[in-house]
Amino acid sequence: MPRSTATKSSAKTARKTAAKAPARAARARSRKEPDAIDMLKEDHKKVLDMFKQFEKMKEDDDDDARQLLVEAACAELTVHAQLEEELFYPALREALDDQDMLDEAEVEHASAKQLIAELNAMQPGDDLYNAKFTVLGEYVKHHVEEEEKEMFKQVTKAKMDLEQLTEDMMQRRLELREEYGIGETDDIVEDDDAPKSKTRSRRSIH
Numbered sequence: 001m002p003r004s005t006a007t008k009s010s011a012k013t014a015r016k017t018a019a020k021a022p023a024r025a026a027r028a029r030s031r032k033e034p035d036a037i038d039m040l041k042e043d044h045k046k047v048l049d050m051f052k053q054f055e056k057m058k059e060d061d062d063d064d065a066r067q068l069l070v071e072a073a074c075a076e077l078t079v080h081a082q083l084e085e086e087l088f089y090p091a092l093r094e095a096l097d098d099q100d101m102l103d104e105a106e107v108e109h110a111s112a113k114q115l116i117a118e119l120n121a122m123q124p125g126d127d128l129y130n131a132k133f134t135v136l137g138e139y140v141k142h143h144v145e146e147e148e149k150e151m152f153k154q155v156t157k158a159k160m161d162l163e164q165l166t167e168d169m170m171q172r173r174l175e176l177r178e179e180y181g182i183g184e185t186d187d188i189v190e191d192d193d194a195p196k197s198k199t200r201s202r203r204s205i206h
Contacts, residue, residue, distance in 0.1 A: 009024050027140045036088060036166045037152050038171070043080045045146045047073055051137035058134075063124035070124075072182075074116045077140065079176040092151070095160050101151060112136060141203050162180045 034042075050073040057066055089102050096102070115136040122129050155162075 010199060020136065035162045036169050037155060039169060047076050054133060058130045066124045070119055073120055075182050077112060077116060079173065079180060082176055083169055083173055087172060091165050091201065095158050096154055108139065112139050174196060179200050
């Protein structure tokens with residue numbers, strides 16, 4: 001290829017690259033680091049997926065698989081609720097006017113804790129085992145809807161500074177997951193044939 005043609009081609013490529021740079025920069029700016037709300041939404045999705053999985057398998061004869069799923073969900077909910085009660089709700093009480101909303105959220109936590117404690121003392125063959133976990137799922141679904149449709153929107157509207165809160169919650173979540181012996185739960189939810197840890201978490205929320 002003649003030098004002049006190669007030079008023109010290189011210049012054309014450079015112009016195209018330069019033209020795309022602002023768009024790439026804009027996309028990069030639009031991608032924010034996960035904050036406290038993103039963390040809680042991630043938890044919500046994980047446990048709701050577990051309840052959906054239970055509905056598919058609750059009539060199965062594999063009691064061990066069902067118990068693993070129930071215990072994993074209860075452990076995840078325990079950490080999630082404790083994280084909210086220790087850090088997220090207190091921060092919101094200082095920033096938001098709607099204290100009734102936070103009071104109701106804590107009452108909902110209390111109802112869930114009671115069912116979690118009962119489930120942790122039961123086996124899959126016990127009376128009402130399936131029913132109690134199903135009812136727990138209904139409590140959690142309602143709680144998630146309240147938080148994501150109301151509470152989180154109020155947090156966004158109030159323009160709270162979530163940077164330090166997010167950092168504190170990330171650190172505390174790591175500590176709690178270690179304390180309750182929680183590992184990865186994706187295999188329990190998504191792949192019934194994958195090897196599953198027999199680790200049990202039978203501790204209730206403080």
